[in-house]
C-alpha cells in the first residue's frame with residue numbers, strides 16, 4: 071500500500087486537510103487513486119455531511135481541534151479563530167491609553 075501524504079485535498083471544498091478529516095473508506099479511495107497514478111484526492115468528512123474534526127483558524131492558518139474554537143466561532147467555520155488567536159486579539163486591543171503611561175515609568179530600555 072502506498073503511504074498517503076500527511077494531508078490530502080478534498081475534491082469538494084478544495085482544501086488540503088489532514089487524514090483524520092477523511093473516513094477510512096475515503097482514504098482507501100485516495101490510496102487507490104494514488105496507485106493508479108492520480109493525485110490522491112477524495113471528499114472530507116464535513117463535505118459528506120459528517121461532523122467536522124478540525125477547523126482551520128482564520129487567524130493563524132493552523133488546523134486545530136474543534137475544542138480550540140468556541141461555539142460561536144464554529145458557527146462561522148470560514149472565518150473562525152482559535153481560542154489563542156482570540157485571546158491574542160483581546161490582549162492587543164488598546165484597553166485604556168492612560169494605563170500605558172503608568173507602565174512606562176518604571177521600564178527603562
Ligand SMILES: [Zn+2]
Pocket residue numbers: 080081082083084085113114115116117
Ligand atoms: Zn471538503
Ligand SMILES: [Zn+2]
Pocket residue numbers: 127128129130131132151152153154155
Ligand atoms: Zn489561531
